[in-house]
Amino acid sequence: MNAGRLLSVENLDVDFGVYRGRSRVLNGISFNVDKGEKLGLVGETGCGKTTTLRALMRVLDPNARCSGKILYTIAGQDKDIYAMNAAEMLRLRRTEMSMIFQDPTSALNPVFTVGEQISSVIRANLVAKQESFSKNSITEKAVKALADVFLPDPERILESYPFQLSGGMRQRICIAMSVATERNLLLADEPGTSLDVTIQDQILRLINTLVETKGMSFILVSHSLGVVRKTSDRICIMYGGTIVESARTADLFASPRHPYTRALLACVPKLGGAGIAEGIPGEMVNYINPPAGCRFHPRCTQAFRACREIQPRPVALGDGHAVSCHLYATGS
Numbered sequence: 001m002n003a004g005r006l007l008s009v010e011n012l013d014v015d016f017g018v019y020r021g022r023s024r025v026l027n028g029i030s031f032n033v034d035k036g037e038k039l040g041l042v043g044e045t046g047c048g049k050t051t052t053l054r055a056l057m058r059v060l061d062p063n064a065r066c067s068g069k070i071l072y073t074i075a076g077q078d079k080d081i082y083a084m085n086a087a088e089m090l091r092l093r094r095t096e097m098s099m100i101f102q103d104p105t106s107a108l109n110p111v112f113t114v115g116e117q118i119s120s121v122i123r124a125n126l127v128a129k130q131e132s133f134s135k136n137s138i139t140e141k142a143v144k145a146l147a148d149v150f151l152p153d154p155e156r157i158l159e160s161y162p163f164q165l166s167g168g169m170r171q172r173i174c175i176a177m178s179v180a181t182e183r184n185l186l187l188a189d190e191p192g193t194s195l196d197v198t199i200q201d202q203i204l205r206l207i208n209t210l211v212e213t214k215g216m217s218f219i220l221v222s223h224s225l226g227v228v229r230k231t232s233d234r235i236c237i238m239y240g241g242t243i244v245e246s247a248r249t250a251d252l253f254a255s256p257r258h259p260y261t262r263a264l265l266a267c268v269p270k271l272g273g274a275g276i277a278e279g280i281p282g283e284m285v286n287y288i289n290p291p292a293g294c295r296f297h298p299r300c301t302q303a304f305r306a307c308r309e310i311q312p313r314p315v316a317l318g319d320g321h322a323v324s325c326h327l328y329a330t331g332s
């Protein structure tokens with residue numbers, strides 16, 4: 001259920017200094033997330049999904065250059081994340097947003113117990129909100145957070161080090177840390193992909209239930225349309241650092257428009273389908289020297305002259321469905 005805008009990304013560009021020049025990874029991306037809305041960000045590995053999440057948290061590498069606007073709504077006021085000072089940004093991260101990383105092993109510190117790590121997140125949140133607390137109240141919240149992600153014997157797990165637990169348990173602990181305190185926006189970067197498929201499915205269902213129960217907004221990044229279909233109200237398709245199509249989930253599956261979206265859909269395995277999909281021929285964009293015009297044109301079977309020269313702008317198709325492709329531009 002949507003009740004107003006929470007996040008608005010406007011024309012975001014990100015580039016990184018590399019030894020051969022600058023790598024232009026994000027190229028003018030724009031999207032919104034409403035309160036309580038679940039958004040899927042989908043594309044091949046290397047398309048800029050993780051960079052987008054890191055830009056939202058303002059945790060990009062120090063050599064990254066960022067332009068555009070990211071507006072976050074707090075108490076009815078739009079705040080530009082990149083205009084915040086360090087203290088304001090820290091408070092935003094500790095009270096409003098949290099992120100689940102792809103690899104639970106590297107997300108947890110091996111030299112501290114699970115209890116110490118969850119407690120420090122809870123304590124930082126309470127300090128940022130200027131709320132009083134005691135050691136017992138923090139432990140109670142930590143135990144509840146572990147129980148919320150269905151970890152058995154939470155008291156014992158609080159005393160454990162990450163290496164003493166399985167990969168699935170570590171991923172649940174990362175989720176518990178993200179939802180242990182009240183937040184409005186959860187960002188998840190391919191959670192559970194380092195685990196086997198059945199555990200990954202359980203992890204996604206768990207996150208989805210928690211997000212819905214707590215009324216959080218959610219951005220799920222994945223390379224798989226099949227994965228985000230189950231957990232997203234709306235989907236943005238990314239290719240080569242641009243958003244090429246966005247639509248409500250049902251509309252995107254019923255009526256995909258962009259040639260890249262159609263190619264991605266053809267890669268989703270189907271029960272009783274005709275064999276294994278072969279993937280999309282061609283290489284991902286070279287970000288140091290990206291193709292002119294539409295970044296997908298070297299791989300697009302429908303490319304024509306304008307595609308090689310002019311970058312397509314988003315075309316609104318109605319009902320929140322938009323596509324950036326010359327095939328849909330007026331007059332084409």
Ligand code: SF4
Pocket residue numbers: 258259260294295296297300301302303304307312324325326327
């Ligand atoms: Fe293909 Fe041209 Fe559309 Fe790009 S703009 S997806 S190259 S038809």
